[in-house]
Amino acid sequence: MTNVRPLEGKLAIITGGSRGIGAAIARNLASKGASCVLGYTSDKSAQTTDQLVSELKETHGITAVGVQADMGNPNGPAHIVNTAKSQFSHPRSGKFRIDIIVHNAAVSQNLPLEEVTIENFNWQYSVNVLGPMLLMQAAVPHLPTDRSGRVVTVSSVSSSLGFKGQTVYGGTKAAVESMTRTWARELAERCTVNAVNPGPVATDMxxxxxxxxxxxxxxxxxxxxxxxxxxxxxxxxxxxxxxxxxxxxGYDHEIAGVVAMLCSEDAGWCTGSVVCSNGGLKFSY
Known part of the structure; x- marks a missing residue:
């Protein structure tokens, strides 16, 4: 008998992967054998990402790289995919495949309706909605063709509970859930696509x-x-x-556990769903 990890040989892209929920997801997937591409945005996250990359390599014996890319910049998502391709393509055949994508990067600023500006609206929608869409467009040619791919979007209970001050943020997360359902249909022969919806989590955000x-x-x-x-x-x-x-x-590793479940082979019959990852604060349906 051999001790083969369930995600051995698979490649995962995790946006917002340098800290908080994203880092916990990276640790979980790496522990199961997946190589990881960790997207991050700001210069101040570079050292944190480098440390996490080293940790994943040393602890789990996988390959990991960090990629600095602004998900709110139209060129950022494609840069993540292109960098991953340059790092993980087969040296002779040039074959390159993305097995797992976790759309975790997001920004938020709570403002009462009267204080919402066009600039704030555009910032949150660019990062939280446009960024994931552009990343999927760049990644589609490299997804599996046998339904084995796994895509997980990180939504929020804010998409449906109507919290004060979240005119914009709640809307972005509702849009993410809507895209999740559409991609589940459009990409059915390539991958499953599901969302998780955390509530309050002990993170910097x-x-x-x-x-x-x-x-x-x-x-x-x-x-x-x-x-x-x-x-x-x-x-x-x-x-x-x-x-x-x-x-x-909630704790970041609790969210990561639900995400990892959806990335497993055993989740192959689940797609287009919003899976509760909030301790029951918002039951999914």
Whole structure:
């Protein structure tokens, strides 16, 4: 018997892969044998990405590269695919295949309706919606032709719960879910396409939201079945903050676990779905 990892030999592209949920997804997929291309945007993320690349190589024995590309720039998504092709094409045949794509990169700024600007609208839609579409266009020629490909979009409970201040961000995530369903049909002979919809997760993005917004989230968190804090299991800081916050946030590795499930061979009969990855804060349907 041989100990073959389930994603051995597969190539995964993960946007927003340098930190938070994206880094957790990279660690999970790498642990299962997938080589990883980690997209990141800013210069300040370069060192973090380099460290993660080294970690993935040393810990899991896979090949990993970081690619700096702005998903809000029309040339950014194609740059990720072209760089991956230059790094992972077969040296003799030139064969190149992308097995997994995780659309994780996103930006957010909560603003009341009266303060939303065209510039803010364009920024969020360019990164969160146009970027994934352009990445898929660049990647389609390199996807498998036997339905073995896996595409996962990272949406949000914001797409359907109507949180205050999310006129734009919530709309971008609803658009992502709509594209997910369309791609599931258009690319049915190439790959499955599913979405996950996290709620509050202990990441820099959520920690950067206002106290007012976090209090707006409190009643939603209080009724989420799995967001009840667990003394002795959850970090003490979350247990202590639970009376104020309504419960504990999700952890990046919990979201990564659901994503990895959808990237597995066993998920081959699931496509066009939004899969709950929020502890029951928003049941999927």
């Amino acid at each position: 959520y920690n950067g939201t206002s106290t007012e917004f976090q209090q707006h989230m409190r009643p939603f968190i209080r009724t989420a079945p799995l967001m009840k804090e667990r003394e002795g299991i959850d970090p003490e800081e979350f247990v202590q903050a639970a009376p104020r916050d309504g419960g504990r946030p």
